[in-house]
Amino acid sequence: MAGRVLFSLQNGVWLFSPLSSMNSKGKHLRNRLHFHRSPFSSPSSKSVMFCSCRSHLQSQSGGEESITIEPFVLTTPLYYVNAPPHMGSAYTTIAADAIARFQRLLGKKVIFVTGTDEHGEKIATAATACGASPSEHCDTISHAYKMLWKDLDVSYDKFIRTTDPSHEAIVKEFYSRVLGNGDIYRADYEGLYCINCEEYKDEKELLDNNCCPIHLKPCVQRKEDNYFFALSKYQKSLEEVLAHNPDFVQPSFRLNEVQSWVRSGLRDFSISRASVDWGIPVPNDNKQTIYVWFDALLGYISALSENKEKPTLQGAVSSGWPASLHLIGKDILRFHAVYWPAMLMSAGLSIPRTVFGHGFLTKDGMKMGKSLGNTLDPKDLVNRFGSDAVRYFFLREVEFGSDGDYSEDRFINIVNAHLANTIGNLLNRTLGLLKKNCQSTLAVDSTIAAEGNAFKGTVEKLVEKARIHYESLSLSSACEAVLEIGNAGNLYMDDHAPWSLFKKGGAASEAAVKDLVTILEAMRIIAIALSPIAPSLSLRIYAQLGYSKDQFDATTWSDTKWGGLKQGQVMAQPKPVFARIENLVEGDNREASERLVKDKSRVPQTQRFAEA
Numbered sequence: 291m292a293g294r295v296l297f298s299l300q301n302g303v304w305l306f307s308p309l310s311s312m313n314s315k316g317k318h319l320r321n322r323l324h325f326h327r328s329p330f331s332s333p334s335s336k337s338v339m340f341c342s343c344r345s346h347l348q349s350q351s352g353g354e355e356s357i358t359i360e361p362f363v364l365t366t367p368l369y370y371v372n373a374p375p376h377m378g379s380a381y382t383t384i385a386a387d388a389i390a391r392f393q394r395l396l397g398k399k400v401i402f403v404t405g406t407d408e409h410g411e412k413i414a415t416a417a418t419a420c421g422a423s424p425s426e427h428c429d430t431i432s433h434a435y436k437m438l439w440k441d442l443d444v445s446y447d448k449f450i451r452t453t454d455p456s457h458e459a460i461v462k463e464f465y466s467r468v469l470g471n472g473d474i475y476r477a478d479y480e481g482l483y484c485i486n487c488e489e490y491k492d493e494k495e496l497l498d499n500n501c502c503p504i505h506l507k508p509c510v511q512r513k514e515d516n517y518f519f520a521l522s523k524y525q526k527s528l529e530e531v532l533a534h535n536p537d538f539v540q541p542s543f544r545l546n547e548v549q550s551w552v553r554s555g556l557r558d559f560s561i562s563r564a565s566v567d568w569g570i571p572v573p574n575d576n577k578q579t580i581y582v583w584f585d586a587l588l589g590y591i592s593a594l595s596e597n598k599e600k601p602t603l604q605g606a607v608s609s610g611w612p613a614s615l616h617l618i619g620k621d622i623l624r625f626h627a628v629y630w631p632a633m634l635m636s637a638g639l640s641i642p643r644t645v646f647g648h649g650f651l652t653k654d655g656m657k658m659g660k661s662l663g664n665t666l667d668p669k670d671l672v673n674r675f676g677s678d679a680v681r682y683f684f685l686r687e688v689e690f691g692s693d694g695d696y697s698e699d700r701f702i703n704i705v706n707a708h709l710a711n712t713i714g715n716l717l718n719r720t721l722g723l724l725k726k727n728c729q730s731t732l733a734v735d736s737t738i739a740a741e742g743n744a745f746k747g748t749v750e751k752l753v754e755k756a757r758i759h760y761e762s763l764s765l766s767s768a769c770e771a772v773l774e775i776g777n778a779g780n781l782y783m784d785d786h787a788p789w790s791l792f793k794k795g796g797a798a799s800e801a802a803v804k805d806l807v808t809i810l811e812a813m814r815i816i817a818i819a820l821s822p823i824a825p826s827l828s829l830r831i832y833a834q835l836g837y838s839k840d841q842f843d844a845t846t847w848s849d850t851k852w853g854g855l856k857q858g859q860v861m862a863q864p865k866p867v868f869a870r871i872e873n874l875v876e877g878d879n880r881e882a883s884e885r886l887v888k889d890k891s892r893v894p895q896t897q898r899f900a901e902a
């Protein structure tokens with residue numbers, strides 16, 4: 291089924307059909323792949339699936355089409371358990387969590403998949419080095435990932451381990467399907483291999499001394515008798531996919547990169563290893579194990595399987611495939627945007643809607659990574675600063691898609707200025723004034739309080755801006771829009787100075803009451819709009835406004851509409867929602883760490899909020 295493809299746009303849905311839709315036994319394949327023009331835009335996306343064989347094309351023209359409301363399936367990479375998690379792995383996961391939480395706020399059914407990739411040579415070596423069996427080692431590290439996700443408030447729905455028996459069954463079935471379609475053959479291969487990438491490399495992409503550009507270690511010459519996947523057969527199909535579906539690879543500049551890889555010619559790649567025991571045996575040849583990437587990518591599908599007793603590929607696929615979004619680091623873009631879609635096409639399955647390759651967190655300009663050992667410990671950051679600070683800083687400071695360096699000084703300045711001052715302080719002082727002057731009770735509805743008030747319009751514009759940025763995965767800009775509401779709130783308070791209005795009494799006092807309700811309504815909106823990024827902080831803000839956790843959990847994006855706070859609502863005792871972090875960085879360190887960050891001059895103006 292390599293070669294020509296057919297695209298058509300029907301009801302806003304791209305249909306993709308490889309030329310042939312039957313396998314060698316004449317069995318119909320569900321191989322019409324479908325794409326949405328904008329995968330994130332509508333709350334209930336509609337997909338139309340057809341089999342492209344002639345008889346089904348006829349019934350299709352007779353009006354038989356199946357319409358399904360799809361879940362929003364979002365994945366992180368399955369992290370390699372050669373070492374404990376670090377801030378790089380946490381970065382992808384908190385970004386994915388923010389997107390999952392935003393999609394849930396939109397009312398979508400979200401399936402957020404993460405997990406661990408546990409087979410291969412590196413794992414066996416790492417286990418030996420710490421005196422454990424591979425499976426003991428995998429249990430320990432996989433558990434560490436789960437614990438970290440808990441600490442970071444990561445709300446995943448499925449955690450797949452590639453050593454799960456249900457995953458193994460699905461990998462074997464997939465392998466057999468691809469084999470049945472004539473896309474696997476056996477051959478010798480010799481080339482330069484990076485053990486850390488678990489990948490053969492082209493000599494032209496290597497540094498001096500055949501060093502891998504990511505891991506800075508020399509690749510080794512390897513020769514093996516392996517099974518190969520006929521990637522080259524999918525050259526044309528992949529070119530068509532990339533040409534006709536601009537959303538498939540994001541950010542858009544990475545699409546060009548992928549297109550140029552494909553255009554430069556695709557070579558078949560080996561999908562088994564004769565020298566590695568720690569892996570899933572190749573069906574019908576237990577002298578070889580399946581290549582770790584061929585195995586791990588299938589985790590995105592096997593994670594969906596609801597029948598762990600009798601897992602089947604079709605069962606897993608029907609529980610939500612194709613994924614709406616694979617969120618990955620740019621280091622593994624080739625696997626996701628070239629190998630993976632070709633594998634799926636070979637198996638007659640839909641390809642994911644979007645693969646988003648974000649940038650690297652770097653240390654001294656080098657990718658932070660387990661293999662280089664130049665990592666930052668997220669657990670330590672959470673213990674010292676809390677999960678909201680960690681989530682907010684990385685999602686706000688690193689433009690999603692680009693690289694970014696970490697500096698502790700910058701971290702402390704940003705979270706103090708944005709979360710403690712602009713948001714926390716505004717809330718605390720407003721509640722203090724309300725307590726002092728109104729027994730913490732709202733005397734008017736927020737709609738009445740803001741009548742004829744331009745500030746309300748500003749908040750509405752900014753929250754809509756935040757929504758648009760979330761939709762387009764511009765997480766940093768979404769944070770910025772929410773913070774702007776806080777900045778506007780501080781300016782409003784400065785201008786209106788309700789503390790002096792209360793001193794005047796009468797009509798001035800009434801105006802002051804309205805000002806406080808107006809600011810608290812803005813805080814309520816901030817809490818919802820910030821909840822994908824800093825969920826615990828948002829919950830604390832909501833609690834300060836007199837709501838229960840259940841009420842917070844039931845919020846949707848439509849609750850960002852002005853007018854939620856009503857007359858009679860009683861606020862909680864004012865309590866800071868975000869404690870300032872003391873800056874303990876010593877002079878020399880400060881200088882060094884400042885050099886590491888791209889100065890974006892984003893520290894907001896200092897608070898001008900005068901005390902009553």
Ligand SMILES: Nc1ncnc2c1ncn2[C@@H]1O[C@H](COP(=O)(O)OP(=O)(O)OP(=O)(O)O)[C@@H](O)[C@H]1O
Pocket residue numbers: 367368369370371372377378379381382486487617618619620621622649650651652657658659660661662
């Ligand atoms: N420095 C980083 N910046 C951003 N994301 C990272 C970083 N390091 C790892 N990740 C995330 O983890 C994925 C890779 O997972 P993996 O478990 O292989 O971690 P790794 O630390 O990159 O391993 P290694 O250093 O051995 O290559 C990336 O695609 C990305 O999603």
Ligand SMILES: [Zn+2]
Pocket residue numbers: 484485486487488502503504505506
């Ligand atoms: Zn490498």
